Amino acid sequence: MAYVATRGGEQAIEQAERLFRAEMGxxxxxxxxxxxxxxxxxxxxxxxxxxxxxxxxxxxxxAQAGGDLYEAVLLLRAWRTTQPRLHVARPIDQGTLFTxxxxxxxxxxxxxxxxxxxxxxxxxxxxxxxVLEGARYIPDPVTPAATPAPARQPSVAAWQAENDLVEMPGxxxxxxxxxxxxTREPVLFPATRAHRLQSLARADTGATLALGYAAxxxxxxxxxxxxxxxxxxxxxxxxxxxGTAFSAGRVKVSQAxxxxxKGNTLELGFAATLGWNEVKxxxxxxxxxxxKGALKGSPTEEEFYLYHTEGVESSxxxxxxxxxHYVTFQSSLDAMRSAKKxxxxxxxxxxxxxxxx
Amino acid sequence: xxxxxxxxxxxxxxWEPMSYGFLDASAKREMRRKxxxxxxxxxxxxxxxxxxxxxxxxxxxxxxxxxxxxxxPNMRIKVIDQGADxxxxxxxxxxxxxxxxxxPTTLDTLQADLIQSRHRxxxxxxxxxxxxxxQVPNPEPLRPVQPNMSVARxxxxxxxxxxxxxxxxxQIVRSGRVMQGASYPSMVNGRHVMTPSPxxxxxxxxxxxxxxxxxxxxxxxxxxxxxxxxxxxEPLVFDDVPYKVEEHHDLTCSRSGAKGFFMNxxxxxxxxxxxxxxxxxxxxxxxxxxxxxxxxxGKTWYENGEMVE
Numbered sequence: 001m002a003y004v005a006t007r008g009g010e011q012a013i014e015q016a017e018r019l020f021r022a023e024m025g026x027x028x029x030x031x032x033x034x035x036x037x038x039x040x041x042x043x044x045x046x047x048x049x050x051x052x053x054x055x056x057x058x059x060x061x062x063a064q065a066g067g068d069l070y071e072a073v074l075l076l077r078a079w080r081t082t083q084p085r086l087h088v089a090r091p092i093d094q095g096t097l098f099t100x101x102x103x104x105x106x107x108x109x110x111x112x113x114x115x116x117x118x119x120x121x122x123x124x125x126x127x128x129x130x131v132l133e134g135a136r137y138i139p140d141p142v143t144p145a146a147t148p149a150p151a152r153q154p155s156v157a158a159w160q161a162e163n164d165l166v167e168m169p170g171x172x173x174x175x176x177x178x179x180x181x182x183t184r185e186p187v188l189f190p191a192t193r194a195h196r197l198q199s200l201a202r203a204d205t206g207a208t209l210a211l212g213y214a215a216x217x218x219x220x221x222x223x224x225x226x227x228x229x230x231x232x233x234x235x236x237x238x239x240x241x242x243g244t245a246f247s248a249g250r251v252k253v254s255q256a257x258x259x260x261x262k263g264n265t266l267e268l269g270f271a272a273t274l275g276w277n278e279v280k281x282x283x284x285x286x287x288x289x290x291x292k293g294a295l296k297g298s299p300t301e302e303e304f305y306l307y308h309t310e311g312v313e314s315s316x317x318x319x320x321x322x323x324x325h326y327v328t329f330q331s332s333l334d335a336m337r338s339a340k341k342x343x344x345x346x347x348x349x350x351x352x353x354x355x356x357x
Numbered sequence: 358x359x360x361x362x363x364x365x366x367x368x369x370x371x372w373e374p375m376s377y378g379f380l381d382a383s384a385k386r387e388m389r390r391k392x393x394x395x396x397x398x399x400x401x402x403x404x405x406x407x408x409x410x411x412x413x414x415x416x417x418x419x420x421x422x423x424x425x426x427x428x429x430p431n432m433r434i435k436v437i438d439q440g441a442d443x444x445x446x447x448x449x450x451x452x453x454x455x456x457x458x459x460x461p462t463t464l465d466t467l468q469a470d471l472i473q474s475r476h477r478x479x480x481x482x483x484x485x486x487x488x489x490x491x492q493v494p495n496p497e498p499l500r501p502v503q504p505n506m507s508v509a510r511x512x513x514x515x516x517x518x519x520x521x522x523x524x525x526x527x528q529i530v531r532s533g534r535v536m537q538g539a540s541y542p543s544m545v546n547g548r549h550v551m552t553p554s555p556x557x558x559x560x561x562x563x564x565x566x567x568x569x570x571x572x573x574x575x576x577x578x579x580x581x582x583x584x585x586x587x588x589x590x591e592p593l594v595f596d597d598v599p600y601k602v603e604e605h606h607d608l609t610c611s612r613s614g615a616k617g618f619f620m621n622x623x624x625x626x627x628x629x630x631x632x633x634x635x636x637x638x639x640x641x642x643x644x645x646x647x648x649x650x651x652x653x654x655g656k657t658w659y660e661n662g663e664m665v666e
Contacts, residue, residue: 009443009444009445009447009448010443010448010452012445013445013448013449074409074413075411077409078409078410078411078412080409081380081381081384081408081409081410082375082376082379082381084381084383085383183406183408184383184387184406185406186404186405186406186407186579188404188507188510189506189507190507296505296508297504297505303505303506303507307506312409312413312414313414313415313577315413315414316413316414316415316416316418316577317414317415317494317577318415319413319415319416320413320414320415320416320494323416323438323446323475324438324439324444325439325476326439326621327439327440327476327477327539327555327556327557327619327621327635328476328538328539328540328555328557329538330557330603330620330621330622330635331538331539331555331557331558331559331603332538332539333538333622334538334603334604334605335534335535335536335537335538336536338534338601338604339532339533339534339536342532342533342534
């Protein structure tokens with residue numbers, strides 16, 4: 001009977017949770033603050049997947065979940081559910097983004113310049129074991145550039161459009177309050193562009209990478225060139241009921257634009273998310289780029305990748321297999337036993353090896 | 358007539374950390390609308406937003422959203438998982454429902470106004486005043502023949518169930534019988550094929566022309582459907598191959614002595630099997646009756662191991 005012991009259920013789950021929490025001890029405001037300052041990229045990843053921008057809550061969720069990312073994201077999403085949708089901010093123009101990092105792999109140089117910004121891309125990945133022996137790891141100070149890079153940069157695609165190299169999507173005239181919201185309505189297929197990009201924005205990073213990588217390796221038709229990758233801060237402009245527009249603050253966002261040659265023009269794939277998460281944006285943009293005309297059921301087809309990159313759903317379903325399934329199992333056993341009695345068995349399916357073996 | 362001075366404070370309610378029953382008013386409104394649609398078109402899957410709730414997806418979040426929407430402080434709730442009230446996840450859901458609603462709970466099917474269940478329908482008959490909420494992992498009966506939901510949706514619209522029938526036929530040809538275990542695909546009101554959720558085949562006939570309302574909700578897959586009271590639910594069968602429920606007619610519960618109901622099989626060290634009632638609340642009542650306690654056993658769908666028509 002094990003975990004369905006008579007009347008033992010409530011006590012068992014209570015104690016099991018205590019055991020989990022005892023391991024991590026007390027959660028203090030200091031612990032939350034330390035997580036927030038020490039692990040900004042983890043905070044960003046969690047905020048993106050939760051589609052909730054709040055560094056303190058994200059740090060708290062991580063502390064409460066003991067660092068289990070799926071649990072942390074679920075905590076934030078469940079909290080998000082209880083919050084009212086107060087306002088729709090103004091659309092953000094790329095040229096207005098306060099840009100920390102912005103690179104293009106498509107051109108050696110671009111208007112506004114290549115801005116490396118903060119990155120580990122060219123670092124040597126050598127772990128600082130000294131720290132474990134008592135040394136302190138003090139980062140070298142940054143030498144400021146003689147002339148700072150402009151904080152606001154035009155988009156690379158805008159230049160390409162001027163030069164008739166890329167077909168830009170038309171401006172979407174949908175009124176702000178009518179923009180489909182993936183948290184308030186189900187995604188149906190073919191999905192609206194808003195739903196697709198919103199779903200990708202909150203998709204699980206690992207899952208997005210897995211399917212994006214499959215597309216990059218050749219399971220997709222289009223090979224991505226990173227037209228532009230940005231890490232920036234976006235001003236959230238809202239309008240007061242009296243009509244005054246004001247900034248409610250800035251949020252960190254990242255975005256990737258990838259292109260691929262299609263005939264005599266370039267096709268665009270785009271993705272953006274809350275927080276700085278380059279791997280996710282490039283992967284998601286690659287999926288977006290490959291969706292057009294993708295075969296039903298292929299990894300680059302939107303129904304396939306949107307369902308399977310949804311981290312809260314996929315992780316929840318995966319762990320649900322731990323729940324008792326003995327009724328279903330009993331039902332299958334019954335069918336199997338009765339089929340055995342009648343003597344007929346399924347034909348053996350042939351197993352074929354890969355030709356190279 | 359005296360006029361009370363009005364202010365924001367007198368006009369609005371005091372701040373609360375969360376709405377009654379956890380879900381906010383807009384979420385509940387959507388749930389109510391989708392439930393009404395589901396009742397209006399029996400067996401037809403209605404997409405809904407499916408908000409995140411404080412439980413993992415796949416753990417009854419669909420059923421939970423229905424329960425949270427329907428719940429009232431005076432509604433008596435029962436939660437079961439695989440037939441058992443004390444299964445760990447049932448305990449967790451019951452605790453959560455009670456915590457956010459103040460509603461009383463019960464283990465007795467006859468006392469319950471609302472029953473949230475994973476994969477079983479109680480053995481005692483439900484009446485017109487009761488609502489059964491079934492948790493659904495996969496709402497799409499066509500999934501084995503069509504994994505794409507968008508395509509499957511079109512097939513339902515066209516009542517295109519040929520492949521479904523073919524699959525059942527192939528099973529008979531290969532194995533001599535329909536091999537479907539739980540989740541037996543069933544035609545609702547002569548129009549929509551639905552999965553009754555992974556309830557055993559034993560339980561499917563209980564839905565046919567039942568007095569109670571059944572709402573089936575899949576939170577992860579964001580689909581809700583319903584079997585209204587007095588609605589036909591017919592398992593897909595061929596005329597010459599009758600529907601077969603699990604062969605539990607002659608099994609006796611080793612703990613309560615009850616016979617002719619759906620059982621859990623408990624492997625024994627000597628290689629044999631013992632059986633116990635899957636409906637734990639029903640089993641407890643049998644045991645209580647055995648020791649002379651005053652308990653009320655309700656009418657059952659099955660009598661002497663046979664479904665009462």
